[in-house]
Amino acid sequence: xxxxxxxxxxxxxxxxxxxxxxxxxxxxxxxxxxxxxxxxxxxxxxxxxxxxxxxxxxxxxxxxxxxxxxxxxxxxxxxxxxxxxxxxxxxxxxxxxxxxxxxxxxxxxxxxxxxxxxxxxxxxxxxxxxxxxxxxxxxxxxxxxxxxxxxxxxxxxxxxxxxxxxxxxxxxxxxxxx
Amino acid sequence: xxxxxxxxxxxxxxxxxxxxxxxxxxxxxxxxxxxxxxxxxxxxxxxxxxxxxxxxxxxxxxxxxxxxxxxxxxxxx
Numbered sequence: 001x002x003x004x005x006x007x008x009x010x011x012x013x014x015x016x017x018x019x020x021x022x023x024x025x026x027x028x029x030x031x032x033x034x035x036x037x038x039x040x041x042x043x044x045x046x047x048x049x050x051x052x053x054x055x056x057x058x059x060x061x062x063x064x065x066x067x068x069x070x071x072x073x074x075x076x077x078x079x080x081x082x083x084x085x086x087x088x089x090x091x092x093x094x095x096x097x098x099x100x101x102x103x104x105x106x107x108x109x110x111x112x113x114x115x116x117x118x119x120x121x122x123x124x125x126x127x128x129x130x131x132x133x134x135x136x137x138x139x140x141x142x143x144x145x146x147x148x149x150x151x152x153x154x155x156x157x158x159x160x161x162x163x164x165x166x167x168x169x170x171x172x173x174x175x176x177x178x
Numbered sequence: 179x180x181x182x183x184x185x186x187x188x189x190x191x192x193x194x195x196x197x198x199x200x201x202x203x204x205x206x207x208x209x210x211x212x213x214x215x216x217x218x219x220x221x222x223x224x225x226x227x228x229x230x231x232x233x234x235x236x237x238x239x240x241x242x243x244x245x246x247x248x249x250x251x252x253x254x255x
Contacts, residue, residue: 056237060188063234067195070227071202077219078202082209100201103209 007088011158015148016130020080027073034062075100085133085146087159090166092135094144110166112138116159118152135159188238192231199223 082097092113094106113135120131125148133146133155149155203223206216 059237060184060234063230063237064188064191064195066230067192067227067234070223070230071195071199074199074202074219074223078206081206081215097209100198100205 007090009086009088010162011085011087011155013085013146013149013155015080015083016128016150017080018124018128018130019148020076023076023080024073027069027076030069031066034065083147085144085149087155087162089162092137092144092159094146106144108135108137108144110159110163111170113159113163114138116156118156120152133159185238188234192234195231199227 078100079097082095082103084093084095086093086095087110090110092108092110094104094108096104098104115134115136117134118131119134120126120129125131128150129152130148130150131152133149133152135144135146136142137144146152146155203220206219210216
């Protein structure tokens with residue numbers, strides 16, 4: 001990404017893939033709904049009309065229904081894939097695709113970090129080790145949150161280590177030599 | 179008349195779907211570049227959805243539904 005030409009990328013994370021797959025499960029259920037409905041009607045012996053017109057409309061409505069379900073799957077992937085959090089040697093970058101035409105990019109100097117915490121809440125996040133990383137900063141945007149990232153404690157370690165290195169560099173570069 | 183309305187509605191919905199799909203893919207390429215993942219998604223999406231679209235369109239083109247009889251049938255049912 002051209003924003004970060006002079007920076008060295010230390011970490012680039014997205015949400016845990018499981019969060020995307022859990023959304024896919026919902027869409028798979030929706031995809032199978034028409035078949036389940038047909039099966040249910042057959043089981044209860046409901047007389048499904050075999051009219052040419054009925055079959056024709058079923059095909060049309062089915063086409064639209066399936067096309068839009070796949071479109072929603074594509075959009076879910078788009079939303080998952082374009083949310084990225086990057087730690088460089090000097091910056092924390094929060095890139096979030098909030099809607100189709102709404103993208104927010106927040107870039108905060110790593111030296112302004114005041115507090116970093118990891119939060120893993122729930123059975124599935126605990127089992128699969130994913131959660132939120134909250135970064136408190138001294139900037140205009142007080143808090144950056146990495147949502148549902150894998151190994152949040154590892155991410156905290158990386159951020160703190162990078163902060164420490166940056167502080168050492170700035171201390172060494174200081175004219176007072178501290 | 180009924181045929182025109184059905185084709186128009188179906189056509190508009192398909193056009194909206196196509197537009198939104200193209201926009202989503204375009205934005206994915208714009209923000210992420212043409213990486214392997216994006217290519218795989220585009221190809222998979224095309225493989226799955228285009229046959230559905232084609233089968234729907236061909237169903238509308240090939241049908242020999244007697245649209246004139248639709249109104250009485252709808253009224254009866």
